[in-house]
Amino acid sequence: MPQTAIPFMQLRGGSSKGLYFLATDLPTDEQARNKVLLDAVGRDARQIDGLGGADPLTSKVAVVSLSSRPDADIDYLFVQVVVGENRVDTTPNCGNILAGVGPFAIEAGLVKAQHPQTPVRVYMVNSGKICELLLHTPNAEMSYQGDTRIDGVPSSSAPVICNYSDIAGSACGSLLPTGRVLDRIDDIEVSCVDNGMPVVVLRAADFGISGDESPAELNANDELKARLQSIRLQLGPMMNLGDVDGASVPKMCLISPAKQGGLVNTRTFIPYQCHAAIGVLGAVSVATACILPGSVAEGMVTVPVGSPMQLSIEHPSGEFSVSLEVDDSGEIPEVTKAGLMRTARLLSRGELYLPE
Ligand code: NQM
Numbered sequence: 001m002p003q004t005a006i007p008f009m010q011l012r013g014g015s016s017k018g019l020y021f022l023a024t025d026l027p028t029d030e031q032a033r034n035k036v037l038l039d040a041v042g043r044d045a046r047q048i049d050g051l052g053g054a055d056p057l058t059s060k061v062a063v064v065s066l067s068s069r070p071d072a073d074i075d076y077l078f079v080q081v082v083v084g085e086n087r088v089d090t091t092p093n094c095g096n097i098l099a100g101v102g103p104f105a106i107e108a109g110l111v112k113a114q115h116p117q118t119p120v121r122v123y124m125v126n127s128g129k130i131c132e133l134l135l136h137t138p139n140a141e142m143s144y145q146g147d148t149r150i151d152g153v154p155s156s157s158a159p160v161i162c163n164y165s166d167i168a169g170s171a172c173g174s175l176l177p178t179g180r181v182l183d184r185i186d187d188i189e190v191s192c193v194d195n196g197m198p199v200v201v202l203r204a205a206d207f208g209i210s211g212d213e214s215p216a217e218l219n220a221n222d223e224l225k226a227r228l229q230s231i232r233l234q235l236g237p238m239m240n241l242g243d244v245d246g247a248s249v250p251k252m253c254l255i256s257p258a259k260q261g262g263l264v265n266t267r268t269f270i271p272y273q274c275h276a277a278i279g280v281l282g283a284v285s286v287a288t289a290c291i292l293p294g295s296v297a298e299g300m301v302t303v304p305v306g307s308p309m310q311l312s313i314e315h316p317s318g319e320f321s322v323s324l325e326v327d328d329s330g331e332i333p334e335v336t337k338a339g340l341m342r343t344a345r346l347l348s349r350g351e352l353y354l355p356e
Pocket of ligand 1: 095
């Protein structure tokens with residue numbers, strides 16, 4: 001039997017890399033679609049029989065289509081292929097892969113480029129929220145050349161500006177899914193926040209570590225990982241996520257005082273391995289936790305006044321700048337917009353062959 005060929009592109013989106021498909025090139029049935037995506041990316045831990053890179057950051061898929069919504073140009077479904085587990089997770093969104101969705105939409109002919117910039121309004125299917133991307137398109141052509149650098153990517157490229165509005169409760173239904181800014185689990189204080197990504201924020205010092213350790217050191221710390229997993233499993237139902245054993249969310253973010261003049265220093269488990277940097281929406285949620293009075297960050301961070309606030313989230317390979325527009329009039333500060341900069345690059349396009 002011959003194999004089946006389907007069109008695809010591969011892009012680096014921010015500090016992640018993924019396969020991008022038109023929804024119309026994939027089966028409409030969810031189970032059949034997931035089977036195709038597993039065959040495309042790879043089912044085993046090495047992803048030897050697929051195009052994935054055997055790492056959570058390179059085991060990602062975007063499924064893109066024209067939107068029928070009046071407030072969006074395209075719809076984007078994010079699919080995380082869970083490395084080595086022969087299954088996918090569509091609960092979380094991914095702000096890095098999102099940065100490649102705009103360029104893909106232009107390359108695939110879904111959106112017409114304008115000179116010198118092209119706005120693309122993206123409906124994020126996983127979270128039901130909107131992000132507006134602003135792409136660099138001189139002479140009405142997608143351009144990847146530029147001087148913008150983001151930590152986690154060695155080369156510079158054209159900027160992709162990402163403006164998120166109203167992203168609270170993306171997967172949990174509310175900004176503070178447990179109903180509180182502070183909870184205590186296994187005698188550890190935690191702040192659970194979902195502002196685009198469900199994240200549990202904890203103090204590194206409460207686990208007897210500095211928070212400056214390398215991801216490799218933290219990944220080798222089995223006791224720490226077991227303690228984080230125990231807290232995660234108890235918080236899953238409290239955060240409206242149910243049983244989170246094996247799930248991609250919530251992420252677990254250990255914070256410590258900033259070391260490079262930023263707001264806070266982070267080490268984020270996503271959720272079983274420590275991220276080499278930090279996820280986009282993960283960073284937005286951590287930044288949001290840091291500005292909430294009474295969170296685990298209180299006393300550790302100095303929150304700037306005014307709006308928009310420029311907040312630098314330090315991570316193992318640099319820092320991530322987030323701009324938050326904040327409405328201070330209510331009981332707790334409300335983030336009305338989050339802006340950030342990413343880059344993207346088209347890496348390949350062609351046909352992907354699947355077993356019959
Ligand atoms: O938080 C990693 C990444 C991500 C997700 C993760 C992301 C986000 O670096 O929006 O970008 O947290 O699993 O791509």
